[in-house]
Amino acid sequence: MSNLYEDISSTVLRRMKEGGFDFTQIHPIEFYAVFPDEERARRAAGKFRGESLCALVHESDEGWQLELSKIMYATHGGIGEFEQDFEAVIRPLGGEAQGWGVKQERPLA
Numbered sequence: 001m002s003n004l005y006e007d008i009s010s011t012v013l014r015r016m017k018e019g020g021f022d023f024t025q026i027h028p029i030e031f032y033a034v035f036p037d038e039e040r041a042r043r044a045a046g047k048f049r050g051e052s053l054c055a056l057v058h059e060s061d062e063g064w065q066l067e068l069s070k071i072m073y074a075t076h077g078g079i080g081e082f083e084q085d086f087e088a089v090i091r092p093l094g095g096e097a098q099g100w101g102v103k104q105e106r107p108l109a
Contacts, residue, residue: 013076025073026073029069032066032068032100033068033098034098035064036094038059041065044090054068
């Protein structure tokens, strides 16, 4: 994994902490990739069967988008390790990783 991804993940995780994110619970973490065609995006999605909560493939302005949701703790190491596994699957299929994200519930005021 490149230093750029590490820096981006560190920044995102720090902002999540500042926003009150609950790191003690597992969460669905979404990982994103774009592919030149639907068939390759679906093949990539199939490689994670049984490991992911949900894999969605849809057409976007950039090509075919794969959104893969994995239930896990939001840790730098865990996210980084999965990003490496994710890229190892998508790159040979012509996919390009587009980062990760997690929905954070805001407390009711």
